[in-house]
Amino acid sequence: METNIEIQKGQLIEIKQLNRHVFHLKIQSEDFDKMQYVPGFTLDIYLGNGEILSNLETRKYSIWNYEPVHQIIDVAICTFSNGKGAHWVSTLKNGDILYFNPPKGKLLINESADYYYLIGDITSLSHLYEINRNLSINKKVFSFIYAYSQRDIFPDIDGSFPFDYYVINPLIPELVQQKIEALEPDFSGTGFAYILGEPKTVITLHDYFKNQKKWNSNQLRSKPFWKEIKDI
Ligand SMILES: Cc1cc2nc3c(=O)[nH]c(=O)nc-3n(C[C@H](O)[C@H](O)[C@H](O)COP(=O)(O)OP(=O)(O)OC[C@H]3O[C@@H](n4cnc5c(N)ncnc54)[C@H](O)[C@@H]3O)c2cc1C
Structure with a gap:
């Protein structure tokens, strides 16, 4: 169990429903400047205000793209599960503040193969x-x-x-x-x-x-x- 993780936050600058089951989110955050981005990173997003609600659940979403000049991350959130994350995403609107743990990952790009x-x-x-x-x-x-x-x-x-x-x-x-x-x-x-x-x-x-x-x-x-x- 990780303790004392610095919770980061960013603004939802765009949310768009791509089809019946997929939402596309663009999140802008100065905190993204702190990461050493590697393709394959994921973002652990709190399903609410992670700063004031202790023990709030998170869901992991893959970083679809990172644009470092304006510090914008794209994610695609699916709702096939009909679970908590799926319900949460459908409540979001432009301008909302999102809370997350510093991005990291294990399913990273490996460029060594042919x-x-x-x-x-x-x-x-x-x-x-x-x-x-x-x-x-x-x-x-x-x-x-x-x-x-x-x-x-x-x-x-x-x-x-x-x-x-x-x-x-x-x-x-x-x-x-x-x-x-x-x-x-x-x-x-x-x-x-x-x-x-x-x-x-x-x-x-x-x-x-x-x-x-x-x-x-x-x-x-x-x-x-x-x-x-x-x-x-
Ligand atoms: C490394 C990693 C990267 C991930 N990246 C993404 C991402 O980019 N986008 C994304 O949407 N999700 C991603 N996920 C999955 C995400 O973290 C959630 O687990 C998933 O979206 C379900 O969360 P939920 O709260 O909606 O449903 P939950 O309440 O967690 O689950 C409800 C039930 O629905 C079922 N279920 C869960 N997910 C699905 C599904 N996709 N299809 C069918 N049944 C399901 C399960 O049986 C589960 O018990 C990733 C997971 C990992 C481990």
């Missing part, structure tokens, strides 16, 4: 966009974004759709694996994979890369983006 697998769902899409945009142009990328509906897919910050998107509904992790197996390119050199998003799919694909493709753990960044409620 080629990349970027695999995830809509909730992790902004994270993968940020990694992809910051990889140097000579890197080869295999992408696989799975969505429940075509309507859930939103473009990158520059309006582009740089990935391959697949509608898979119902989401069956083994089906995602089969499709990836069928599509896999023949890249040479060292690979690195980001496997993010829906928990069961992340676990299935992580096992596939480790056990069938024989990739080392240090070539994999796998992260379920939320915890499953246990079946009763």
Whole structure:
């Protein structure tokens, strides 16, 4: 448990609903000047005023883009969960003050590989966009974004759709694996994979890369983006 974290704050300068389930937020803060930004950072945002309400819950959101001149961060917040964070985002309006812990992250860009697998769902899409945009142009990328509906897919910050998107509904992790197996390119050199998003799919694909493709753990960044409620 972390203690004595300095709570930072910023102003919501724009909030826009991109589609049924995704809100795009632009947050401006002088506190962002203090960070040594690395693509792949996340922001732990308090679901309310973190300065006056002790023990307020936070939710982690990926930094979709950082613009250092005006100190503006973009995030994409999804509402598929219908949970606390999803309800909170729908109450926000321009000018609101948001509270967060200093940005940091573990799913950072790794530029040492020759080629990349970027695999995830809509909730992790902004994270993968940020990694992809910051990889140097000579890197080869295999992408696989799975969505429940075509309507859930939103473009990158520059309006582009740089990935391959697949509608898979119902989401069956083994089906995602089969499709990836069928599509896999023949890249040479060292690979690195980001496997993010829906928990069961992340676990299935992580096992596939480790056990069938024989990739080392240090070539994999796998992260379920939320915890499953246990079946009763
Ligand atoms: C490294 C990291 C980066 C993240 N980046 C983002 C981001 O950029 N944007 C973003 O929206 N979220 C992101 N998340 C997820 C985010 O932190 C929340 O966990 C998620 O949005 C759900 O929070 P909630 O309060 O809305 O729902 P909760 O109240 O926490 O969850 C309610 C229930 O809904 C289910 N659930 C949760 N999330 C989803 C989902 N996406 N789809 C379907 N069911 C779900 C779960 O079973 C959960 O028990 C990230 C998580 C991690 C670990």
